[in-house]
Amino acid sequence: MVLIGFHASHEQIGPAKLLQAVRDAETVGFDGAMCSDHLAPWSRAQGESGYAWSWIGAALALTQFPIGLVTAPGQRYHPVITAQAAATLAMLFPGRFWAALGSGEALNEHVTGDEWPDKERRDLRLRESAAVIRALLAGERVEHHGEVRVHEARVWSRPEAPPELLAAAVSPETAAEVASWADGLITVGADPTAVAQTREAYRDAAGGGPLAIQIHVSLADSDAEALALARDQWSHATAPADRMWELEQPEDFEALADPTEEKLRSAVLISDSAPDLAERIAEVALGFDRIYLHHVGADQTEFLGRCESELLPALRRLL
Template sequence: MVQIGFHASHEQVDPAKLLQAVRDAESVGFDGAMCSDHLAPWTRAQGESGYAWSWIGAALALTRFPIGLVTAPGQRYHPVITAQAAATLATMFPGRFWAALGSGEALNEHVTGAEWPDKERRDRRLRESAAVIRALIGGERVDHDGEVRVHEARIWSRPTAPPELLAAAVSPETAAEVTSWADGLITVGSDPAATAQTREAYRDAGGGGPLAVQIHVSLAGTDAEALALARDQWSHATAPAERTWDLEQPEDFEALADPTEEKLRSAVLISGSATALAEQIAQVALGYDRVYLHHVGVDQTAFLARCESELLPMLRRLL
């Protein structure tokens, strides 16, 4: 059975309100949740960015379903610190916490003042960080000198069973590359052909474990209202993809955005109809084990109400 999860967007919602939203998501029938781990929002209109690791501990304590986050070890976070944080959450909430590791974006990482590496070095740094994190959670004493440096580190509070360490990948090329260390894959997209290519690249390269996809959606009273919501809150997704990894400020994303209707609909599933939206989601999520829905609006209340009455029942039939 496909698990349907709720994405909690720290970039858009006050952490306290987001905490209530994830509790509401559980009560209306979602199977789990995930969140982003940002220092900055994508645009100034979003206007928030709470600390994900603090929030996720509270969210796990106030719910019963599994919750994970997408995080980038190696620059803003030293992998030893990521390992300690993940081990602590997995110890407190056995079987409920997971992390997806990605190579990151300059938007969040540039603040250290360190050089922002090219894609090849970022991928190498991610592989090294993943190995360090896994070894530390497994009880090993780690000394490492490469893209990241670790000196005789140990994690003392460790879970009985390690948390899942998924890989976060957008492109088929990255999906094929992470199979050497990942327990599973999470990607993001709204185009069925693109998500299928990423899924197949991971499996064809020998990748095992669960496949998850995060899908941005905008559901409102009418199609026009849903489009306006996407334009206000998620216009950064229309910036050229090849540029976005290296942008440092929300203003940079705003300057490159092209929020025409065609571009917005290529990045977000937009509809005033829950039935039509469910059908689109099912196409994008074909072949995936977990589907995480991110409603791009700031106010999650109306969306969650429609999830309970319309969207989730439809998706259960389609997925």
């Protein structure tokens, strides 16, 4: 059975309201949830960025379904700290916490004052960080000198079974790169062809485990309202893809955004019809084991209501 999850967007919603939203998501019938791990929002219009690791502990305590996060070890987080945090959550909530490891964006990582590496070095740093985290979760004492440095580290409180460590990848090239170490893959997108290429690249490189996808959607009473919502809250997604990882400030994304209707509709599934939206989600998510829906509005109440009455039943019939 395909898991249908709710994406909790820290960039757009304050921690308390987001906590209520994830509780409501479980009530209306979602099977799980995930969240972003940002220090800054993508745009000033979003205007939030709560600390994901604190929040996810509260969210797991107040729900019963699995919740994970996408995080970037190696710069803002030392991988030893990531391993310790993941171990504690996995002990407190056995079988319910997972993490997806990615190479990160300058938006969140530049604050350390360290050099932001090029793509090749970021990928190497991620691979080293994943190996360090796995070793620590296995109870090993770790010494490592490379893109990350670790001196005689151990994690003392560890779960009986380590949490899933998925890899986050957007491009086919990155998906193939992470296949050697990941427990599964999570990607993001609204283009069926593009996400299929990423999915297939991971499997072709012998990547195992579950395939997950996050899909941005905007559902409102009218198509015009749904489009306006996407333009207000998710315009940063129209910035040039090759610049997304290098920009440091929300203002930088705003300056490069091209929020034309065509560009917005290529990044976000926009609709006023739940059955139509369900069909488009199913098309994008073909071949994936887990789907995480992110409604790009800052208020999730109406969306969750329509999920319960319309969207989730329609989507389950199609999967």
